[in-house]
Structures are given as C-alpha cells and as structure tokens.
Amino acid sequence: MKNGRATFGSRLSAILVAAGSAVGLGNIWRFPYVAGENGGGAFLLIYIGCILLLGLPVLLAEFAIGRNSRRNSVGAYKSIAEKSKGWSIIGYNSVAASFLILGFYFVVSGWTLEYFITSVTGDIAEYTSSTINAERFDAFMLHPVRPIIYTLIFVLLTHTVIVMGVQKGIERSAKMLMPLLFIILIVLSIRSITLPDGIEGLKFFFRPDFSKVTAGTFLDALGQAFFSLSISLGCMITYASYFKDDTDLRTTALNVTLLDSVVAVLAGTVIFPAVFSAGIAPAAGPSLVFITLPSIFNTMSLGAVWSAIFFLLLVLAALTSTISLHEVLTAYVHEEWHLSRKNAARAATLATALLACVASLSLGIWREYTICGSTLFDALDLLTANIMLPLGGLFTSLFVGWKMNGTVLHDEITNRGKLKFGMYRAFVILLRYVCPLLLLMIFLYNSGLFSL
DSSP: OBTTBOOOSSHHHHHHHHHHHHOSHIIIIIHHHHHHHTTTHHHHHHHHHHIIIIIHHHHHHHHHHHHHHTSOHHHHHHHHTTTOGGGHHHHHHHHHHHHHHHHHHHHHHHHHHHHHHHHHHTGGGGOOSHHHHHHHHHHHHHOSSHHHHHHHHHHHHHHHHHHTOIIIIIIHHHHHHHHHHHHHHHHHHHHHHTSTTHHHHHHHHHSOOGGGOOHHHHHHHHHHHHHHTTTTSSHHHHHHTTSOTTOOHHHHHHHHHHHHHHHHHHHHHHHHHHHHHTTOOTTOOGGGTTTHHHHHHTTSTTHHHHHHHHHHHHHHHHHHHHHHHHHHHHHHHHHHSOOOHHHHHHHHHHHHHHHHHHHHHHTTTTTTOOBTTBOHHHHHHHHIIIIIHHHHHHHHHHIIIIISOHHHHHHHHTTTTTSOOTTHHHHHHIIIIIHHHHHHHHHHHHTTSOOO
16 A cells, blocks of 8 residues: 555556556457558558657656556646646546547447357357358347347456455456466467468568558557557556556556557467468458458367457457556546545446447447437547547647656656666657657547648
C-alpha cells in the first residue's frame, strides 16, 4: 500500500499489467489487416518508428502523471493542475472513451468467446468456406439472444477480476494471462510457418516494398501505434498510480512498448503465412479473423484444435484489455463519486453491460436504426478512434510538455535523481512539438478534414 492506495507487488508485475493493457485485439486483429492493406514489411518498419517516436513518449508521460498523482485519470489532472481545473477535461475524455470503447469491445470480445467454444465443440468444422462463414457470422449477429449472452459472459469475467482488487485481481490475472498469451502466439507462429507457401507470407510481412507506401501509410501507422498502446484511455495513468516509488518508468515504458510490438509482429507471423497458404489476399480487412481464418483452419489437420487455440488467444488478449478499461471506470467512480470499490465496479459493470447489449443489437435486429448512417456499434468505434483518442493524446502531450512542472516531471522519470535520463531534453521536445503536430494530423486525417 502507498498512502492507503494499493500498489503492484513487483517491477515485473508493473510491466506485465501495463503490457496487458496495451496488448489486445488491436495487435492481433487490427494490426495484421492494416499491415496487409499497406504493403506488409514497409508498414511494419514505419509502424515501429511511429511506436518509438509517438507512442513511447506519450506512454512515459502518462506514467509520470499517474504515479505522481496516485489518482484516477480525472483526479490525476485535477491534482497536478490545481490552479487550472480546465485540464481535467483530458481525464474526463479518457473515462468517457473507456466507457464508450467497452460498449463495442465487449461485443467483439463476446464473438471471440463464441468462436472459441464453437471450435472446442468441433462445430466450426461445418463451415468450410469463407462464404459459408460469412453467412454463419451474419446469422449469429442477427440472432436476438446469442451475441448478448456471450457479451454478458465476458462482462462478468471482467467484473470478477476487477472486484478481486488491484493485487489479487488485476496483478494476479496479468501474471497468468500474459505468459500464456505469448506461449500460444509462439506455438501458432511455428504452425503457421510450416504451412505450404507459409514462407511467402513471411516474405510479404518482413520484406519491405516501399512502392506501396503512400503518405496515408504513415498516418495509418501513427494511428495504429497510438491505438495499440492504449494511450488516452486513462489505462496507463490509472495503472501507473499503482506503481511503487522505485519503479523505473523509463524501462517500464520501453518494455511495455517492446512487448506490445512483439505481440503485433507475432500476430503477423501467425496470420500472413496462413493467408498466403490459402491463397487469400493479405488485405482481407476486418473480416479476416472471424470469416477468413476459420475456413483456413478447416483445411488443416486437427483444424478445430488450432482454431480453438487461436480463438483462446483472442479471448485472452481481449480480457487483458477489458480489465484495464474497466479499471479506469472503477477507479474513477470509486475515488470521485466516493463509492466503495465493489459498488463502483458494480456501477461500471451495469452501465457498460447495458451499452454493450444495445451496441450488439445495433448489428442485429436493430441495425436499421442508425446514427448519421452508422450503427451504434460503428459510431462508438468511429467516435473514440477518430476523435477522442487522438485529441486526448494531443492534449496530454501539451499538458505534460507545457503545463506540468518541469521539476516534478524530471523527478518522476528519474526517481528523484536516482536514475539518469540523458534524453530528457529530447523527450520534452517531442512532447511539446512533435507529438502534438503528429496527433493533430491524425485527428484531421481521421475526421476527413485533411487528405494526402
């Protein structure tokens, strides 16, 4: 405990928990198809550069905010900028974004659970082509009950971890889930590479083809890097508030960034060889995981087994992310509304479960009801990814770079002078000038206000 506040038990725990927040469906589901749409290897190189240039500085900044304040994401900005209360809007933005993202993330997480169970039972073997899988997936979403049942099961799994507390729930689950996730990724990578023509998929993924790179590729890579690290959601601020005083924020941020990137690379190593082996275009889009890959698994020996392992991977990745998003809401309600932790968790669970059920129905029996031409599910995705996250990152960079006391920032990053940070000046320059400019470009690009 630190001033009556729970702390993670070790430095490794801090890394695993923060990495669990960063690692999610964005790495395993979104990254491969975005890379496929942008030339594979060339996109990978640009993405890694963006992670280091944009993701790492903002992540370190959020760590500094969280540990210095020992508060939730709203309370953190209130306490650091006592005389400028307006900055707390950044914290409210992160809480709102976490809530809205859980509204559709729980739905997608429920899909992964349904596909895992279908794989375990062997029923997935009945769907032998992408066309049949597409029909089956559409029928599943149109069902008035089944998607909601799986969504609510995932909500309860997340709630169970949260109510167990910071150490017994969040920290313990990260120690178990993260190593298992890496083991599954490695096993699937080896199996995928051994498929016929699997090496061609590796060549596509690791051999840069800069002829396919456009200016939009750089902005897509910047957006993916930002999305992948769970920045602007309050997750990293909240988790950093549980870090011990001797936690090295620099190495923790670097390790989280590296682990997050390794997961993305391993996900590409799983998916691209399988896609090339089946003769499918690598830019298959978001349907790749739930429509294309199941039909590929059915062409393998022990296809149901490999399918079950893959969807278990997605379940684990989704769960680590939903836990972190839920903790943002729970910590906020607990500390700002002065409810007990269990009651705060119950309130967050009920609210997100209701929103998720409506979002799920918006893809099914309520799909004719739209918001500006989009279903509620799509609207939640577009609003958070295109507006709330880049704006949150933009103002976080400005806040830490210009508003936060420089001595306080330096003390947090160097553990009050005990650690050396020779790149501190470059770090501040990135936060003051480079990151805000890039994040503003992402916001304008995603909003359709800026084109290349």
